[in-house]
Amino acid sequence: MQIKKQDLLPWYTKLFYGAADFGFAFVDSCVAVLFAIFMTDIVGLPTRMAALAIFVGKSWDYINDPIIGYLCDRTRTRWGRRRPFLLFGFIPFGLSFLMLWWIPPLENQWLLTAYYALAFFFFDTMVTVVTMPYFALTPELTQDYDERTSLTSYRMAFSLIGGLTAFVVPLAIIGETVPENADRALLMGALFAIAASLPILLTFFGTREKPEYIAQTPPTLRESLQAARKNRPFLFAMGVFLFTWTAMSIIENQLFYFLEYRMGMEEEAPIVAGTVFITAIIVLPLWVWAAHKTDKRKAYILGMLFLSAVMVTLIFIPPTLGLGIVLTLAALAGVGVSAVHVLTWAMIPDAVEVDELESGARHEGMFYALVTLFRKIAVSIALPLVLLLLDASGFLPNSAEQPESAVNAIRFLMGPMPSLFLLGGIVFALFYPLSREVHHETRQKISLRRKPESA
Numbered sequence: 001m002q003i004k005k006q007d008l009l010p011w012y013t014k015l016f017y018g019a020a021d022f023g024f025a026f027v028d029s030c031v032a033v034l035f036a037i038f039m040t041d042i043v044g045l046p047t048r049m050a051a052l053a054i055f056v057g058k059s060w061d062y063i064n065d066p067i068i069g070y071l072c073d074r075t076r077t078r079w080g081r082r083r084p085f086l087l088f089g090f091i092p093f094g095l096s097f098l099m100l101w102w103i104p105p106l107e108n109q110w111l112l113t114a115y116y117a118l119a120f121f122f123f124d125t126m127v128t129v130v131t132m133p134y135f136a137l138t139p140e141l142t143q144d145y146d147e148r149t150s151l152t153s154y155r156m157a158f159s160l161i162g163g164l165t166a167f168v169v170p171l172a173i174i175g176e177t178v179p180e181n182a183d184r185a186l187l188m189g190a191l192f193a194i195a196a197s198l199p200i201l202l203t204f205f206g207t208r209e210k211p212e213y214i215a216q217t218p219p220t221l222r223e224s225l226q227a228a229r230k231n232r233p234f235l236f237a238m239g240v241f242l243f244t245w246t247a248m249s250i251i252e253n254q255l256f257y258f259l260e261y262r263m264g265m266e267e268e269a270p271i272v273a274g275t276v277f278i279t280a281i282i283v284l285p286l287w288v289w290a291a292h293k294t295d296k297r298k299a300y301i302l303g304m305l306f307l308s309a310v311m312v313t314l315i316f317i318p319p320t321l322g323l324g325i326v327l328t329l330a331a332l333a334g335v336g337v338s339a340v341h342v343l344t345w346a347m348i349p350d351a352v353e354v355d356e357l358e359s360g361a362r363h364e365g366m367f368y369a370l371v372t373l374f375r376k377i378a379v380s381i382a383l384p385l386v387l388l389l390l391d392a393s394g395f396l397p398n399s400a401e402q403p404e405s406a407v408n409a410i411r412f413l414m415g416p417m418p419s420l421f422l423l424g425g426i427v428f429a430l431f432y433p434l435s436r437e438v439h440h441e442t443r444q445k446i447s448l449r450r451k452p453e454s455a
Contacts, residue, residue, distance in 0.1 A: 009142050009151060016206020017141060018154035020086070023196030024131050025162030027097050030170055030192065031123075034177075035100060039116060041177040042185055043103055049113040057120030061376060064128045069369025072133040073362075074218035080209030081365075082133035082140070087204050089130040094197030096123040101189030103182050130200060132372070136364035139349030140209050143443055145436045149291045149346040153284045156341040158199075160284075164277035167270060216361055224366035227359045231367075232433060234351035238371050239428035240300065241344045242378050247421035248340055249379045250386055250413060251311065257390075258414045261402050263319045263326060271323075272330045279334025280341065287342045296350075297432045300343040304426050307336025308419040315415035344425075350434050353442045357449075386413055 039050040068085075075081045099119040106112050138155075142148055173188040175181050219227070228234060255273065260266040290299040310332045317325055348371060349364075356362050393409035396402060434442075 008144070009147055013141070013206060014151050014154040016202045017137065017151060018156075018158045019199040019206075020130075020134055020158075020203040021155045022158040022162040022165075023093075023199050024127070024134070025159040026166045026192060026196050027123075027127065029163045029166035031100065033166060034170055034174075035120075037177050038101065038185055042179055042182050043112060043116075044179060045109060045112060045116070049109060050116075053113050053116040053120055056117040057124045058376075058380070060121055061124050061128070062373060064125055065132065065369040065373040065376075066366065068128045068132045069136070069365035069367075070221055070224055071365070072136060073224060073365035076214060076218065079204075080214055082137050083204050083207065083209060085129055085133040086200050089126060090197045090200035090204075093126045093130050093200065094193035096126040097196060098186075098189045098193040099123065101185045103186075132365060132369055134200075134203065135368040135372075137203075137207060137209070138345075139352040139362075139364050140213060141207060143353065145296075145350060145439045146292050148349050149288050149296060149342065152346040153288045153342050156338075156345070157281055157284055159341060160277050160281045160338075162196075164274060164281075167273055167277075213362055219361050219363055219366075223359070223361070224363045227355050227361070227363045228367055228370055230358065231351055231355050233354050234348070234367060236428050236432040237347040237351055237434075238374065240347060240425045240432065241371055242375055243421045243425035243428065244304065244340055244344050245375050246378045246382050247418035247425070248337070249383060250418045250421070253383055253386060254410060254413045257410050258315075259326075262315075262407055262410055262414075263317075265319075265323065265326065268323055268326075272326060275327050275330040276334040276337055279331045280338035283335050283338045284342060286335070287339050291343065291346065295436050296343050296347050297429050297435070300339065300347070300429050301426050303336055303339025303343060304422045304429075307333065307339070308422045310336060311415045311419055315411040347432065347434075350439050353439065353446060354434070357442050357446055386417075389413065 036050055036054065039045045039053065040047055045053075072082055072085055075084060077084050079087065096119070100116070100123055102119075104112070104115050106115065138148060138151060142151060170188050170192070173191070174184045256266075256269050259269045259272060265272065287299060287303065290302065310329060314326075314329050314333070317329065348367065352362055352364055352367065355367070390406070390409055390413065393406045394403045395406040395409065
């Protein structure tokens with residue numbers, strides 16, 4: 001099918017749209033990797049207090065997603081529904097990241113805990129304020145089935161670069177995580193507060209929203225929730241997203257455990273992780289091509305079967321085979337990881353046109369809010385269960401010698417367990433009803449319905 005002129009995006013629009021996700025991916029990965037150890041090893045908070053500070057922020061995280069999603073669906077300005085959040089949110093977003101790495105002059109540990117709980121609360125709020133409207137821009141920029149895949153690939157290239165940067169650069173700036181390097185941690189926070197927030201302006205100035213969507217009557221909260229509940233393609237796309245990203249979270253959580261305690265490659269772990277990221281970036285065009293030649297559902301299934309096969313193969317590789325084999329498998333895993341990043345996100349926006357056909361309105365903000373909310377809930381349940389299983393296996397923290405039961409548990413958590421979740425995603429994909437042809441027919445019905453209104 002030929003792409004309509006209004007749906008064909010120039011490369012620079014895709015570039016400007018994708019740029020903001022560098023900052024979003026960076027802060028997400030940086031906080032996940034470093035914030036806890038910053039509080040315990042540099043600030044000097046007991047582990048239980050650091051956990052309390054994070055718990056406060058994460059608890060609010062379950063609430064603010066649907067609130068911001070609903071608000072950006074109802075926003076009406078001359079800049080659109082989504083872009084004002086980027087314009088007015090990028091400075092508070094940067095400041096909130098910087099606040100995480102400042103140590104206030106407080107001696108009392110409970111006051112320090114309260115500060116970091118509030119800082120994390122503010123940070124998490126601002127992340128939602130800018131990311132939720134940003135995600136919801138995807139279906140608004142273009143309605144074309146294949147252009148959305150291409151647009152998502154640009155975004156995911158920046159996302160993967162941001163994640164890779166977060167694994168390498170902050171620790172290079174900070175050095176050892178000791179109290180003497182507190183100034184370096186603050187310097188890192190300041191540098192990346194700027195580097196992560198400025199690309200948001202590129203997205204604001206480099207994109208435009210469609211006037212017809214701004215003119216629609218703002219939906220009520222009940223209408224938004226009902227639209228999501230009744231939208232069958234959205235529910236299946238959300239199932240694909242939840243199962244796939246839960247699998248990815250388990251793999252990310254267990255990667256360093258696997259490399260250190262199974263393969264004896266603790267020092268080489270950043271090289272292995274970098275190989276995954278770099279390969280994923282390089283092969284992004286492959287999955288755009290595959291989705292164009294078949295469709296997103298078939299390309300996704302192929303990618304997840306491939307990734308599952310690599311992960312299961314990895315756990316049978318003996319440590320004696322060396323770094324070369326591990327890097328080869330890491331590169332192959334990167335091919336599957338690339339499919340995860342492009343195709344799970346590219347399937348969601350197509351359900352928006354089904355929503356518009358059925359309800360006469362569009363609820364992109366609430367759709368993306370529910371997807372991210374349920375993903376967070378799934379991960380918050382899955383990861384503690386993973387750690388409990390590891391604990392039950394007899395795992396000994398910071399011990400070079402692990403019981404065989406613990407090593408086998410790590411192997412299971414690295415291969416078969418995430419593969420089961422990927423299989424769940426494949427099951428949802430098998431029943432995902434939106435092919436390229438069905439999506440095109442849906443758009444045609446919407447166009448026919450709009451013509452009498454404009455006559």
